[in-house]
Amino acid sequence: MFQGLSINSKKTSKNTQSKKANKGKTASLESTRTYERTLARIIENQGEILSELKVIKDKVRRIENRLKDLEQKMDNGFDxxxxxxxxxxxxxxxxxxxxxxxxxxxxxxxxxxxxxxx
Known part of the structure; x- marks a missing residue:
């Protein structure tokens, strides 16, 4: 029944296996570089956000000071x-x-x- 059927197995050479391993390393290296660039952008954006936050805090502090002055003037009857x-x-x-x-x-x-x- 199975006499005419032959089974061939595909043999991979060491060179092919080495290429696959190098390809995996290259992909991993590219992936790492992409992550590094992404992290650098995130850190840069955080720096910009922090500087904007400082400006906003300063403006809020000035507004609060103005409100305190107005409240004091109102308490004094706007004299x-x-x-x-x-x-x-x-x-x-x-x-x-x-x-x-x-x-x-x-x-x-x-x-x-x-x-x-x-």
Whole structure:
């Protein structure tokens, strides 16, 4: 029944086995390099995120300080007349308005001078 059937087994040489082993090592090395590049990108992104987080924390701290100042002013009934900066701004504004009024003529003054000239 099985007399005419022959079974051939495929023999692999050492060279073929060596190529397969080297191929596996090369694939493993490429895979390791890919992981290293990925990890480097992750670390770089984490550094950027940390720097952005520091900026955000600084902004939050400044906002909190402003809110504290506003709360203190509200507690004091918005009494800003004792504030030195407020006084300086008011004095500067009044002085500027007085100087402009003294230097620049009004339309009626310009008209009367023009009529005198004509």
């Amino acid at each position: 800003i007349t004792n504030n030195k900066a407020f006084k300086e701004d008011m004095i500067k504004g009044a002085a500027k308005a007085l100087i402009e009024k003294a230097i620049y003529p009004e339309n009626s003054q310009i008209k009367s001078e023009a009529e005198k000239y004509v």
